[in-house]
Structures are given as C-alpha cells and as structure tokens.
Amino acid sequence: MTAYIIRRILVAVPTLVILIVLCFFLMQVAPGGPFTSERPLPPQVLANIEARYGLDQPLWTQMWDYLVGIVTRFDFGPSFAYRDRDVNDIIAQGFPVTLTYGLISFVVATLAGMGIGVAAAIRHNTWLDYIAVGATFSAQALPNFVMAPILVIVFTWQLGWLPGGGWNGGQWQYLIMPVIALSTSYVASITRITRSSMLETLNSSFIRTARAKGLPEHKVIWRHAMKPAMLPVVSYLGPTFVAMITGSVVIDVYFSTGGIGRAYVDSALNRDYAVMLGVTILYGGLTVLFNLLVDVAYAWLDPKIRY
Amino acid sequence: MPGSIRKSGTEMVHRTAQSERIIEALAEGEAIRGRSLWEDAKRRFIRNNAAVGALICLGLVVIFTIVGPFFSTWSIEEIDWVRMGDIAGDGQPSIDSGHYFGLDGLGRDLYARTIQATRTSLIVGVIGALVAVVIGTLYGAVAGFVGGWVDNVMMRAVDVLISIPYMFIIILLMVMFERSFFMLFVGIGIVSWLDMSRIVRGQTLSLKNREFVEAATTAGVGRFTIILRHIVPNLLGIVVVYATLLVPLMILVESFISFLGLGVQEPNTSLGALISEGAGTVLYGTPWQIACPIFFFLVTIISLFFVGDGLRDALDPKDR
Numbered sequence: 001m002t003a004y005i006i007r008r009i010l011v012a013v014p015t016l017v018i019l020i021v022l023c024f025f026l027m028q029v030a031p032g033g034p035f036t037s038e039r040p041l042p043p044q045v046l047a048n049i050e051a052r053y054g055l056d057q058p059l060w061t062q063m064w065d066y067l068v069g070i071v072t073r074f075d076f077g078p079s080f081a082y083r084d085r086d087v088n089d090i091i092a093q094g095f096p097v098t099l100t101y102g103l104i105s106f107v108v109a110t111l112a113g114m115g116i117g118v119a120a121a122i123r124h125n126t127w128l129d130y131i132a133v134g135a136t137f138s139a140q141a142l143p144n145f146v147m148a149p150i151l152v153i154v155f156t157w158q159l160g161w162l163p164g165g166g167w168n169g170g171q172w173q174y175l176i177m178p179v180i181a182l183s184t185s186y187v188a189s190i191t192r193i194t195r196s197s198m199l200e201t202l203n204s205s206f207i208r209t210a211r212a213k214g215l216p217e218h219k220v221i222w223r224h225a226m227k228p229a230m231l232p233v234v235s236y237l238g239p240t241f242v243a244m245i246t247g248s249v250v251i252d253v254y255f256s257t258g259g260i261g262r263a264y265v266d267s268a269l270n271r272d273y274a275v276m277l278g279v280t281i282l283y284g285g286l287t288v289l290f291n292l293l294v295d296v297a298y299a300w301l302d303p304k305i306r307y
Numbered sequence: 308m309p310g311s312i313r314k315s316g317t318e319m320v321h322r323t324a325q326s327e328r329i330i331e332a333l334a335e336g337e338a339i340r341g342r343s344l345w346e347d348a349k350r351r352f353i354r355n356n357a358a359v360g361a362l363i364c365l366g367l368v369v370i371f372t373i374v375g376p377f378f379s380t381w382s383i384e385e386i387d388w389v390r391m392g393d394i395a396g397d398g399q400p401s402i403d404s405g406h407y408f409g410l411d412g413l414g415r416d417l418y419a420r421t422i423q424a425t426r427t428s429l430i431v432g433v434i435g436a437l438v439a440v441v442i443g444t445l446y447g448a449v450a451g452f453v454g455g456w457v458d459n460v461m462m463r464a465v466d467v468l469i470s471i472p473y474m475f476i477i478i479l480l481m482v483m484f485e486r487s488f489f490m491l492f493v494g495i496g497i498v499s500w501l502d503m504s505r506i507v508r509g510q511t512l513s514l515k516n517r518e519f520v521e522a523a524t525t526a527g528v529g530r531f532t533i534i535l536r537h538i539v540p541n542l543l544g545i546v547v548v549y550a551t552l553l554v555p556l557m558i559l560v561e562s563f564i565s566f567l568g569l570g571v572q573e574p575n576t577s578l579g580a581l582i583s584e585g586a587g588t589v590l591y592g593t594p595w596q597i598a599c600p601i602f603f604f605l606v607t608i609i610s611l612f613f614v615g616d617g618l619r620d621a622l623d624p625k626d627r
Contacts, residue, residue, distance in 0.1 A: 011463075011466070014467070015466075015467045015470055015471075018467055019471055023479070026479055026480070026483060027483070029483075137609075137612065137613075138609060140612060141555070141605055141608040141609045141612060142605075143559055143562070143563065145562065145563060145566040145579065145582060145583070145586075146582065146601060146604065146605070148586070149582065149585070149586035149589055149597055149601075150601075152586070152589060153589055153594070153597075157589060157590060164590075238470075242472050245472060246472055246474040246475070246563070249474075249567060250563065250566060250567065253567060254586065265567050265568070265569070268478060268482045268567075268569055269568070269569075271482065273483070276478075276479060276482065277479075279475070280472070280475040280476070280479060283472050283475060284470075284471050284472055284475070287470055287471070287472050288470055291470050
C-alpha cells in the first residue's frame with residue numbers, strides 16, 4: 001500500500017511540473033505582452049518595468065524562478081494589471097469563499113447523489129425508481145449556468161425568498177442558490193452511477209448468499225452491498241471535483257460571491273496572464289492532489305486492485 | 308422445441324406462411340439476407356421510442372437552423388432603432404414586427420440570433436466529436452495494438468493530460484491567441500479525444516488476439532494497415548456511441564465558455580452567450596430573452612442524451 005501511494009505521488013509530481021511548464025510557455029508564445037499598449041512606452045521605461053518583473057532574464061531563468069517560487073514559497077509572482085497586488089493576494093482574497101461553497105456543493109452532490117441512487121436501486125422498478133431515473137436524466141442537461149438564472153427567476157424574482165447574489169460572510173441564505181446551481185447536474189450523474197452499480201451488486205451471488213443465510217435486508221445492504229457498490233462512485237469523485245472547480249467560475253461571476261472566479265474572468269479580459277496562470281496552476285494542483293486521494297481511497301476500498 | 312408446442316393456432320399459421328415464403332424464396336434461388344450487427348442495432352434503435360422521439364426533435368432543431376433564416380426579416384446585428392427604446396413593451400415576441408422571439412437587450416432580433424447560436428453550438432459539438440473520433444480512435448488503437456513500452460508512454464501521457472482542468476486550458480488558449488471559431492475548435496480538439504483514446508485502447512486490447520488479426524498478420528499485412536482495416540472497423544460501434552455522447556458535452560463546454568463572455572466574439576453568438584445575456588436582463592421583465600436560448604439548449608442537449616443512450620443500448624451489448 002505504501003509503495004503504491006509513493007508510486008502515485010511519483011506520477012503526480014511530474015504532472016504538476018508539466019502543467020506549470022506548459023502554462024508558462026503558453027504565456028511566452030502568446031502574441032502581445034502584458035505591457036503592450038496602444039501608446040508605446042519609452043524604451044527606457046519599458047526596460048525598467050521588464051527588469052522589475054524579471055522579464056529581462058533569459059527564458060529558462062524566468063521559468064526556473066517561477067517554478068521555484070511556486071514550489072518553495074507558494075509564490076505565483078506579481079499581477080501585471082494591478083501594480084500594488086500580486087497573484088497571491090488575489091488568490092488569498094477569493095479562495096476561501098470559493099472553497100467554502102465549493103466544498104459544500106461537493107458534499108451535497110455526493111451525499112444526495114448516493115442517497116437517491118441507493119434508494120432507487122433498493123426500490124427498483126417502483127415509482128420512486130422511475131421518478132429518480134426520469135428526473136436525473138433531464139437534470140444532467142441542467143449545468144450550473146442554466147440552473148443559476150432559473151433559480152434566480154424562481155426564488156428571487158417570483159418568490160422573493162432568497163437574495164439574488166452576494167456573499168455577506170457566507171450566511172446560509174447566500175449559500176443556497178450557489179450550492180444548488182453548482183451541484184444539480186452532478187447529483188444527477190452520481191445518482192445514475194450509484195443506482196446502476198448498486199443494482200449490479202445486488203444481483204451478484206454473494207448478496208444472494210447473504211440473503212440466503214437470513215440476514216435482514218438493511219444488513220445485507222449496509223454490510224455487504226455498500227462497499228463494492230461505491231467503487232464506481234469513488235472513481236467519479238475526481239471528475240466531480242474538477243467540475244465544482246470549473247463551475248465555481250460561473251457561480252462567482254453570476255452570483256457575485258466575490259470568489260476567485262471573478263478575478264479569473266477579469267484577468268482573462270484584461271490579459272493579466274500572471275493571474276490566469278496562477279489560478280490555472282492552483283486549480284490544476286488541487287485536481288492532481290485530489291485525484292491522488294481518490295486513487296488511494298479506491299485502492300483501500302477495492303481489495304482486487306494490485307499495488 | 309417445447310416452446311413452439313404451446314404457441315397459439317394463429318401463430319402456427321403465421322409461422323407456416325413465413326416458412327413457406329422462405330422455401331419459395333429458396334426455391335427461386337434468392338439469397339436470404341443475413342442480419343448484420345448494424346441491422347440488428349437499427350431494429351433495436353427503432354423499437355426504442357424515447358430515442359426515436361429524441362432523434363426527431365433533434366432533426367427538427369437542425370431543420371430549424373437551416374430553414375429558419377429564410378423567414379427571418381432581420382439580420383443578427385441589425386438594431387431595430389424604432390423599438391429599442393422600450394424593449395420590455397415593444398420588443399416582445401410578435402409576428403407583426405417580424406421579431407418572432409422578441410428583441411435582445413440591445414434591440415437586435417432574437418429570432419435570427421437564436422438560430423445562429425443554435426447553429427454555432429451544433430457545429431462546435433459535431434466538430435469536437437469528430438476530432439475526438441479521429442484522434443482518439445487512432446491514438447487508442449495504435450497504443451493498444453502496438454503494446455509494450457509504446458503503449459505505456461502513450462497512456463501515461465493521456466493520464467497526465469486528463470488530470471489537468473481542461474476548461475482553464477481552453478480559456479487560456481482562447482484568451483492568449485484570438486477569440487475565434489478556429490481557436491475554439493483547437494481548444495476543444497485538444498481535450499476531447501482523451502477519454503475516447505482510453506476506451507478505444509481497451510477495446511483494441513481485447514481485439515488484437517483474435518483469429519482474424521492473426522490471419523492478417525500471417526498473410527503479411529503491415530501493422531498500420533491491420534489497425535486501419537481490421538481493428539478500427541470493429542471498434543466503430545463503441546466509437547459511434549461515445550461520439551454521440553460527446554456532442555452534448557462539447558456543446559456544454561462551449562456554452563460554458565461563452566457564458567463567461569470568453570467564447571466567440573460579437574456579432575457572432577452562441578447559446579451560452581445568449582443565456583448569459585438573458586440572465587443579465589431577467590429582472591427587467593424580458594423573460595423571452597432567456598427562455599428562447601434555454602429552450603433550444605435543453606431540447607438539443609436532452610435529445611442528444613437520449614439518442615446517445617438509445618445508440619448505446621442498440622450497439623453496446625455490455626449494457627443490455
């Protein structure tokens with residue numbers, strides 16, 4: 001097991017380095033630097049600015065500094081658009097917000113999806129099952145950017161129950177709509193995966209044995225069926241996590257929650273590459289880390305896996 | 308056969324009539340056509356009401372994007388100066404004014420814009436899926452068929468690429484170069500083939516030790532020719548299924564980027580951009596601005612899901 005974890009880490013580290021290098025070189029080949037403007041700067045000023053940001057160094061030195069800065073000091077460098085802030089400030093300001101509702105959505109999507117999926121599988125071919133299957137099939141077509149306006153129309157405009165945006169320190173009223181919008185389509189996917197895998201497990205012979213020896217149904221499900229049935233769900237948690245991260249950009253923009261997504265989109269429109277790269281690398285790193293955790297959890301759950 | 312004894316009388320008559328027809332056909336020397344995998348799949352698909360219904364819906368959407376522009380009296384960028392002052396009132400959907408879907412926030416005709424947006428989404432979806440099919444199938448088939456360290460290196464590369472949040476890479480590409488259709492296709496093409504290559508590789512592994520491949524090898528056929536002639540045709544079923552399921556995913560990716568305002572540039576538009584614009588004006592009493600694009604978005608995506616599901620049931624024996 002330890003050897004397996006170490007091997008997985010050995011794969012994860014180059015992935016991260018490749019991601020950083022790839023992003024860095026994308027920035028280099030992009031036409032137009034951060035200081036190209038309609039009114040060209042005097043050459044001396046430009047040279048000074050470039051020296052300030054280390055752009056006068058050879059490319060390899062720049063990349064090495066960037067990489068070392070991220071790895072050792074967790075420092076993504078200065079922002080090109082805002083003179084008084086660096087990328088770390090921007091991340092530190094928005095990230096806690098994004099992380100809060102992102103994690104809540106992730107937990108909601110996983111628990112709700114698994115719950116509905118298991119319930120539908122146990123009550124296979126009853127009205128509950130049919131409703132779950134029908135609803136989740138359509139809900140898969142409701143991504144966050146469709147759910148968000150629909151929720152605002154219903155709960156803010158028509159009913160007036162919930163505020164249409166803002167954060168207010170993370171009060172629960174401000175959390176409900178972002179969480180629902182972010183998790184709906186993933187509740188649907190997880191429900192479908194759980195349901196089909198639970199059905200498959202319940203049809204296998206070791207469950208028949210468990211029932212034959214007279215175990216009560218709840219024990220059959222909790223003690224015997226749950227663990228193998230959860231394996232496909234666990235491997236789907238990685239993609240769910242990525243979806244929460246990317247979806248949070250829409251939530252931040254639409255609900256003005258003040259998270260990192262707004263800064264990301266602004267930086268894309270301002271061509272503030274430093275912020276774009278910093279956020280991309282941060283999210284890429286989180287993804288790699290999370291996938292690592294999922295793999296380890298999977299190996300722990302599934303005795304069939306070879307280390 | 309014990310089953311046929313219990314058959315009712317009429318069915319027996321029917322049976323004999325059918326067998327007589329077959330005997331007749333045989334007597335006349337006509338060949339009886341066998342049922343191929345594809346014919347079987349077609350029968351199964353046609354029996355699936357939901358999938359056929361979805362296919363019809365999809366067909367209607369496609370026809371609408373082709374025929375629709377002929378009925379449009381406004382172009383996508385023309386501003387109706389007369390009505391733009393009171394969009395919530397004069398800009399409502401009406402047949403008289405020629406704005407069948409009403410006006411958008413700037414006074415442009417939403418009918419023409421919705422058609423263009425739907426077309427953009429469909430084209431992006433289809434091209435993304437095509438890229439995935441071509442690159443993913445070849446990559447996966449080569450990796451699976453060649454095997455050994457080549458396979459190892461190729462699939463590790465996919466592992467690395469797949470764990471990068473691709474939405475950010477597409478946005479990065481779109482922003483750093485130009486925001487155009489071309490860049491959008493490049494960005495989507497870069498990410499869409501990864502899953503496909505994994506699926507295809509798995510299938511290839513199970514195919515490559517079959518007798519017909521051995522026969523081809525013995526006959527001296529080159530490796531690459533074997534992949535193209537013998538492996539790829541046998542993969543088509545699964546490839547078609549996943550390609551159909553990829554189309555809605557590609558549409559979702561494109562709409563997501565457009566919603567953020569980082570997609571195709573004005574005056575061109577796409578469903579994500581229209582939903583975003585409509586969502587921004589929701590509180591000004593212009594519900595049609597969001598209802599029209601969401602309607603087309605949902606119809607397209609849900610139909611594609613149903614068609615893909617139907618195709619999977621028809622073609623992929625594993626899930627039946």
